[in-house]
Amino acid sequence: MDPELINLAIEGLAVLGCIGLVFGIGLALAAHKFAVEINPKIEEVKEVLAGAQ
Amino acid sequence: MQNIKHYRMFLWSILIYGLIFSGCTPEHRFIKKAVFKGTNRISITFAGPVDKKWAEDLKNYAIYEKPDPDILLTISSAKVTDDPCTVILHFEDELNQDKPHVLTLKEIISEGKSIGSAVITVKKLYLGYLFSILIGAMLIHNFVFTKYLGLCVFFGTSQKKSTAIGMGITFTLVMVFSAMMSWFLYQFVLKPFRLDFLQIVVFIGMVSLSVQAVDTILRKINPALFKAFGVYLVLVIANCIILAVPLILADNEYNAWESMMLAFGAGLGFLIALFLMSSVRERLEIAKVPPTYKGLPIAFVVAGLFALAFMGFSGMAIF
Numbered sequence: 531m532d533p534e535l536i537n538l539a540i541e542g543l544a545v546l547g548c549i550g551l552v553f554g555i556g557l558a559l560a561a562h563k564f565a566v567e568i569n570p571k572i573e574e575v576k577e578v579l580a581g582a583q
Numbered sequence: 584m585q586n587i588k589h590y591r592m593f594l595w596s597i598l599i600y601g602l603i604f605s606g607c608t609p610e611h612r613f614i615k616k617a618v619f620k621g622t623n624r625i626s627i628t629f630a631g632p633v634d635k636k637w638a639e640d641l642k643n644y645a646i647y648e649k650p651d652p653d654i655l656l657t658i659s660s661a662k663v664t665d666d667p668c669t670v671i672l673h674f675e676d677e678l679n680q681d682k683p684h685v686l687t688l689k690e691i692i693s694e695g696k697s698i699g700s701a702v703i704t705v706k707k708l709y710l711g712y713l714f715s716i717l718i719g720a721m722l723i724h725n726f727v728f729t730k731y732l733g734l735c736v737f738f739g740t741s742q743k744k745s746t747a748i749g750m751g752i753t754f755t756l757v758m759v760f761s762a763m764m765s766w767f768l769y770q771f772v773l774k775p776f777r778l779d780f781l782q783i784v785v786f787i788g789m790v791s792l793s794v795q796a797v798d799t800i801l802r803k804i805n806p807a808l809f810k811a812f813g814v815y816l817v818l819v820i821a822n823c824i825i826l827a828v829p830l831i832l833a834d835n836e837y838n839a840w841e842s843m844m845l846a847f848g849a850g851l852g853f854l855i856a857l858f859l860m861s862s863v864r865e866r867l868e869i870a871k872v873p874p875t876y877k878g879l880p881i882a883f884v885v886a887g888l889f890a891l892a893f894m895g896f897s898g899m900a901i902f
Binding site: 538541546549550566 | 768772776777778781785788792795796799800802803804806
């Protein structure tokens, strides 16, 4: 294999991995910061109901 | 506080004036303006009357398109108009007006004395170009009716006018957001690292990321808006227009403003298509349609008719 191609592949993996990591962390932080409290009772009531529909 | 406001307004006005007048700035004190006329003419207006013999000698002009200075364009004739300050250059071939042209005028002679040489750039008004991208994406190359993209969501959400408008607005917002991010990523990450063959994969990730981000942020910041539009957000991912736009941007090497205009135009075009379709389908609900055609089949027929009507725009150009 051409070492240049291998270099390209490794660089690509590293760069895209970093981008993915950065954006993933960003989304997680955003989800944490903008978290909306959902009333846990809604889930409980839904559990108890028949749920055919 | 007041000072900061003034300062900002000053900056904005400079930016706007720059955009407006970047198309017709004189670069030489003796030349007032140089603009494209028709398909193969350039008109140059001087500040004073020029010598007729100088103006009609073709050896005094040299012109090339900005990217390649080696290829000189051939001028077939140069004429002084009735107004002695204006010269019109005729070219043998049509000019590619999307590219700036660099025009050199050698030793301009006016009223017997030499003014010196001038190098000027002739280009189209940039705002006009941006506007033509917007209208082009919205009507002339409407993504739904001329490129047949995004049909799944198009038929799914065009049953009621309220749904159609909600989907259209949500789509436009997410479209602009994700197109700008994709443009940034393409220009500053994919191209420098020679990874442009991975653009589709990256753009898919970008679209889902922006949808997720808008979803999370909107849910907290504006719950009322989220209640109205949140349902459509998930549907945006399933739309192929949102993937087509970054690919077109990457292919055409658009800059930030042009990308924004294309994304905005695509979003508005989708909104228009949805609105038109939903208006017809609301009427179809009460029309007497043969039972085999009820529902989706007649909707496809109507969409085909719309596509035929939109063919009327094809080949049009603005500016």
